[in-house]
Amino acid sequence: MxxxxxxxxxxxxxxxxxxxxxxxxxxxxxxxxxxxxxxxxxxxxxxxxxxxxxxxxxxxxxxxxxxxxxxxxxxxxxxxxxxxxxxxxxxxxxxxxxxxxxxxxxxxxxxxxxxxxxxxxxxxEKFPGSMAAVMSSDIDLIEKSCRKASESTGLKAVPANYNFPKQTVIGGDRRAVSKAVEILKDAGVSRIVPLAVSGAFHTPLxxxxxxxxxxxxxxxxxxxxxxxxxxxxxxxxxxxxxxxxxxxxxxxxxxxxxxxxxxxxxxxxxxxxxxxxxxxxxxxxxxxxxxxxxxxxxxxxxxxxxxxxxxxxxxxx
Missing domain, CATH: 3.40.366.10 (Malonyl-Coenzyme A Acyl Carrier Protein, domain 2)
Structure with a gap:
């Protein structure tokens, strides 16, 4: 071949x-x-x-x-x-x-x-953040959840890595990411994995x-x-x-x-x-x-x- x-x-x-x-x-x-x-x-x-x-x-x-x-x-x-x-x-x-x-x-x-x-x-170190891998193919839900979390906390949570159709990593301020995870779980997303990273890469932080x-x-x-x-x-x-x-x-x-x-x-x-x-x-x-x-x-x-x-x-x- x-x-x-x-x-x-x-x-x-x-x-x-x-x-x-x-x-x-x-x-x-x-x-x-x-x-x-x-x-x-x-x-x-x-x-x-x-x-x-x-x-x-x-x-x-x-x-x-x-x-x-x-x-x-x-x-x-x-x-x-x-x-x-x-x-x-x-x-x-x-x-x-x-x-x-x-x-x-x-x-x-x-x-x-x-x-x-x-x-x-x-x-x-100056702007501590966190990241989490969301195992879901519903990209629209992930993006909306990040926006809702940002609005409710006044801080930033955004999609940071679109890795493949069933895995998107979100990142940003720790409180905002935590809120986005909460919103996603309430919407029925069962697999969300916190990542052991030193910062919120590929985000406004x-x-x-x-x-x-x-x-x-x-x-x-x-x-x-x-x-x-x-x-x-x-x-x-x-x-x-x-x-x-x-x-x-x-x-x-x-x-x-x-x-x-x-x-x-x-x-x-x-x-x-x-x-x-x-x-x-x-x-x-x-x-x-x-x-x-x-x-x-x-x-x-x-x-x-x-x-x-x-x-x-x-x-x-």
Whole structure:
């Protein structure tokens, strides 16, 4: 069969666990990315991943660490497989996707993400918030409940992540989110899961951080991507003339990963590979799209499995 491959780049929030050091020892391209990260920052992010260091749950550390890991996996795998048909990242993973598509130089993107993580952690401390995953396909009900909660508390609760048709994450001020959860439960929504996050990302509570970050974005020399990169904010492909504008909105507006998945379906994608510490994006894809293959690459064994199975599929076609 003809393979149309999309890479999915993990966002923040995955489970922190040790990574087998074999890939670092065996793959020079993977190793080189972490060496660059060390030169840029003086921080040994690879040692943190190898140890499963719990500091990786801190936003200011997690963001550059996940960026380094995801782009390292991309460098280790992409030359062994057909050219990607599309690249998608969730939240900070969008910067990994744009870097893989050569829209942003790696060094510039690493500095951007490091700054983004620091700003978002500071904003979370200045403006405490919470988030909760709502397991319901009734998007209209979720949005109305957030509006009602905001009106009754005078605070903000909004949809923050449209992950797939049956999961939407809401976020904002803790009291407003709590009220929205109460309204949803009264309306019959039975599964609502509080998230262990440090702040209300992709909500107006990040406005303080975004104002500073936008100034950084205005200085970035973007290039047109060599591979289509799909925006979380619009659900459509980034173009050179909209990259800065879309990224300037991303921190304070909802991510629309479900729209990104719909776009992959329109493009005829057959297989997806998630690169990073988790497998949430592959899980969302499995629950939304009927594809040939779903792969989560987070160590040498999973990388080799993806390469072997996709290479075999190509030979059989």
């Amino acid at each position: 003809l393979i149309k491959l999309a890479y999915l780049f993990s966002g923040q929030g995955g489970k922190i666990q040790p990574i087998d050091p074999q890939i670092y020892q065996d793959n020079i391209d993977f190793r080189h990315v972490f060496q660059r990260a060390f030169i840029e920052s003086g921080t040994d992010y690879w040692q943190m991943w190898q140890d499963g260091d719990q500091r990786l749950s801190e936003t200011k550390i997690a963001q550059p660490a996940i960026f380094a890991l995801s782009t390292a996996f991309y460098q280790a795998i992409n030359k062994q497989l057909p050219k990607a048909a599309a690249l998608v990242g969730l939240s900070l993973g969008e910067y990994s996707a744009l870097t893989a598509g050569q829209s942003i130089d790696w060094d510039i993107a690493f500095k951007l993400i490091s700054n983004r993580g620091e700003l978002m952690q500071d904003a979370s 990040m406005e303080w951080a975004n104002q500073t970050f936008v100034k950084k974005l205005s200085q970035v020399p973007f290039q047109q991507s060599t591979v289509p990169v799909i925006s979380n904010t619009s659900g459509r492909t980034f173009e050179l003339d909209n990259m800065q504008e879309l990224l300037s909105r991303q921190m304070i507006q909802a991510t629309r990963f479900t729209d990104c998945l719909s776009r992959l379906n329109e493009m005829g994608v057959t297989d997806v590979i998630e690169l990073g510490p988790g497998h949430s994006l592959v899980s969302f894809a499995k629950k939304t799209l009927k594809l040939h293959g779903y792969y989560a690459v987070n160590d040498l064994d999973s990388l080799n499995k993806a390469v072997y199975e996709l290479s075999a599929s190509r030979e059989d076609s």
